[in-house]
Amino acid sequence: MDFSTFLIQLLNSLQYGLLLFLVASGLTLIFGIMGIINLAHGSFYMMGAYMAFSLTSLSGNLLVAVIVGIALSALIGFLLEWGLFSRLYKRDHLDQVLLTYGLILIFEELRSLIVGDDVHGVPIPELLSASIQLSETLSYPVYRLFMSGVCILLAALMYWLIRYTRLGMMIRAGSSNREMVQALGINIDLIYRIVFGLGVTLAAFAGMLAAPVSSVYPGMGNQVLIICFVVVVIGGVGSVWGALVAALLIGLTDTFGKVIAPDYAGLAVYVLMAAVLLWRPEGIFRRI
Amino acid sequence: MPLPAKKKRNYLPLVLLALALFPIFGSTYYNELIAKIMIMTIFAMSLDLLVGFTGLVSFGHAAFFGVAAYSVVLLSPKYDPGNLWLVLPGAILTGAAVAFVVGLFVLRTKGIYFIMVTLAFAQMIYFVFHDTPLGGGSDGAFLNVKPELRIGEKVLLDLNEPMQFYYIVLAFLVVAYVFLRVLLRSPLGHALAGIKSNEHRMVSLGFPVFLYKLAGFVTAGGLAGLAGFLSACQFGFVTPEILSWHQSGNVLLMVILGGMGTLNGAAIGAFAFVVLQEVFGALTKHWQLLMGAVIVTVVMVLPGGLSSLPRRLKGLLIGGGARHG
Amino acid sequence: MAELVLSARGLSRRFGGLYANRDVSLDMHKGVLHAVLGPNGAGKSTLINLLSGDLPPSGGQILLRGQDISGWSPDRRSRNGIGRSYQRTNIFPGFTVFENCRLAAQSRTPRALRIFSHATGYADLCEAADKAIGQAGLSARRDVVAGTLSHGEQRQLEIAMVLATTPSVLLLDEPLAGMGPEESQAMVGLLKKLTPDHAILLVEHDMDAVFAVADVITVMVTGQVLESGPPEQIRESVAVQEAYLGAGEPDDE
């Protein structure tokens, strides 16, 4: 591998890692603050991608689709939290896990009933469809760079939200002790609803953002789900920073794993996970 | 038993009799279905030892089932029947050994994190079989001839024979059931129950809790290995999918569906799960929608699982009574 | 003096930048009941947690019969004779009183590999459990599910469980909290009975009880030892009176 190829692979891994972070961030938020292992996270990702497809075909504009899609997914998140999850907080984690497991099946079938089982593409917006020439044969699509930019922006936004806003303060408090925060007169129910809505929206947004690159197809949610869990496990429960670091690490491991030991590329990420767990059983970072 | 035992009517002999007599009436297909339910019951009971009796919610239990199933294929000669003396202990030990190694990692975590980490480790093992040529990669591998039990030249048991297989499965179900009953009333079983009830106190009482949990984990892994062995013999085919998190989710579902913390519940859960799949599959192409709806409903309104249903109904009839959360 | 069993040497524990315990040293002898007094937040519970191993120390040493056990896990300390009770009732609520204590006794002879035996079939464990239940005055409630006991009875069970592990050191975190006068009386009697054979560390708010049973009293303020000595010395200490006794009513947590 010559040096320029190495740099390009580095760019690839960075770009992949950032996208992973975006997809996993919602999971880690819901996980860390509400203590819910949301198996349906992949389904929300899929939902977002299909929204991007359906709404773009309806409106003809990805931006409009994304805005409407964000509103819709926030609404869906609110409704799910209100109708189902809010009734389970006093129960075991296990019940919540199973609930989300049931939701996967329901979402997948609803997708099949509403949109069908075909593979669809979502066009890249005209403005971002250009490419940048990297080497004499290889160029890099601007849209991918744009995606990375959005991911970095969102990471910064989340950091700001959690660190410096009143909502973020309450969220941080809520993640340490539900009862105590409630006793302090903070409306914990509302906070949970917002966090869940935010988590769902982040997943759906990731799906929308990735749709033009990845296309939309049945079962796409399941594919991202497990790797997102690895991000959270490596990063540490509920740690947004941890998720970012873990996602970038995974991006590096996966990309260079594919280049260096292609036969074991699928495994490389899990070896990384085991190594991290051996070193720190609770992930690299703990808490937000 | 930690709790004072309530006098209950015992349906077990009846169920056992029904299972023993079933092949007389059933067709081949239904015999296989019942055999599968029995295998799944062993699998679900093994998980219940962790979830229901030790308080360890493992979301990666399919890994032990799966590696044991693979070990059957790998330990059997390609075109001759494997030796049951070798293959069966091999499968159980494989399940237990993998559980031991995984346990060393995952048992250092607790609660929700434990759920995640077991899931992640099972997925790692899934990829070992999926991405390496060890077990035929993502295409899986076949068990061309099923193992048999020989003494000298005489074949005592031949798992290729459907009837023999059915009764072998039944026998193993009984063995597993009795084994768990015995284990649960032993000092180890009581210690596990203590861990579930109050792990912190167990530590301060001086129990090396990690070792106990590891013992439970390894035992459960071995039993899952037994189920995996039987499953591989039943279908003669292993694929990475049997280690996937869906499989782990399904067996967890069986435990919850039936009501965790009771061995009978695991059996009821396995039965209900397989029958539901069967019925819904026959009803509609979109059967998973129904399955999902059932899962959500059970979680929302029936936290004690199906085996709590009679108690709940009774409570409802008598009027109020104690409400369980 | 009698045999030195457990001692803390310059024990410290930080939470973030705050010291919950700072340079705490004290000795526990067999046959001596050593009480620790102090206002809320003085670090009494932290001290017990450090001694029992529930918290790792940030600095200092814990010696058990001269051996440094600072790095030992709580279960290992328990197996070596350090028993503790909790301020907040910490029992197995779903088990009977007997099973709570039998399980506690089982920790001494685990027999974990005898998976074909009945846990309840070991006479030595049953005897140890029943003896502990008797000592704590719970014999009448032996077969009641622990979660349904009254608060005071649960406190008694808390002690019974520790006793069932036949410890040589007892770390008791407010055993009288929430008990009625009669129950308190019984507990004080029990403590007196236990003292000759045990090294006891008692954290307690009930002044009368403390001065009635303690052989040595250590007063802690803001994580540090203010004064240590026999009850008379403490009663007369000006520093203690200023810092603690004089500061109005002793609060109850």
Next chain:
Amino acid sequence: MEQGFNRRRFLLSTAGIAGGLALPGAPLFAQSANKIRVGLMLPYTGTYASLGNAITNGFKLAVEQGGGKLGGRQIEYFTVDDESDAAKAPENANKLIKRDNVDVLIGTVHSGVALAMTRVARETKSLLIVPNAGADEITGPLCSPNIFRTSFSAWQPAYAMGQVMAEKKHKNVVTLSWKYSFGEQSVAGFKEAFERAGGKVVKEMYLPFPNVEFQPYLTEIAALKPDAVFVFFAGGGAVKFVKDYDAAGLKKTIPLYGSGFLTDGTLEAQGDSAEGILTTLHYADGLDIARDKAFRTAYAMAFKMQPDVYAVQGYDAAQLFAAGLAGVGGDVTKREGLVAAMEKATIDSPRGRFTLSKAHNPVQDIYLRKVEAKQNKVISVAAKALADPARGCRM
């Protein structure tokens, strides 16, 4: 059937105990003496659901055109969703074979599932017609008198592509595929023809199935600068690959070739990125075959959508079975006659006429197709009456 009744009662009562459920009695247990029982084991959920539906539609269209009959007999369908889950495959196949006692088993899309089905069919001596899965083994080492295929073997289109690319004077080629047997067999078939004709595969790259993070491989390809690239992908992965390949600017400099599924059923999603890509398959758009035109019209009328290669394969599965039934006057119990008639049949397929090889795999023309205006337009016949070598088949 007395036995069936007992069983049903047993299950009903036990299921009732378990959850207050009732089994739907009729569809599960209804038995009719004079209908031919067709078992469709296809994916109706998950990634391949649309393929399963197309095959089902194609099969049913052929039956409808025969007046609801095949070989003069009424047809009764039994369907099982195989979920493309290989772990459940033996069980699902048994559902149809042992529970529903089907006379013929049709399935499936996913090669792993199909291989498991093949094993079951061999064991139970059931008649199996594979309407898609291309695993070489099915008509190779696993071949059997009772196992037929109406689609193709992985080897066929790939081998044809090897010849085409050699003719196009490409010397150094990189291959890329998912790492599973279907992909590996495609690459092997390609390599066989391509290297025999003097080309060289400089690098074989695989990525784990169903991983779709292609960027590292594209970077590799750009660094290696081969004359051309041969890939095997299908479904969502194919869409993403073709788009990524184009977006990386490689399409302009290094031509992309593939086994047909790279651009089948995916063109709408691939958009302009697929334009101009050459693939080989046993079916194409714009075939000048009257049979094809009639089929397309009828299919579009019946199902309000355009047929694809999968529909053709399903359609031909029905035709092949009908040919067998015709040979024995509709008596499925005459297995030998049925098989003999199927072996001798010439299927008048929308793809063009084909016969079966000794191993029961179609001997068919493989077309070279070019993506033009979101269609896989036929350019030429890449290989005339290409027969799979059926390596390992002893029959």
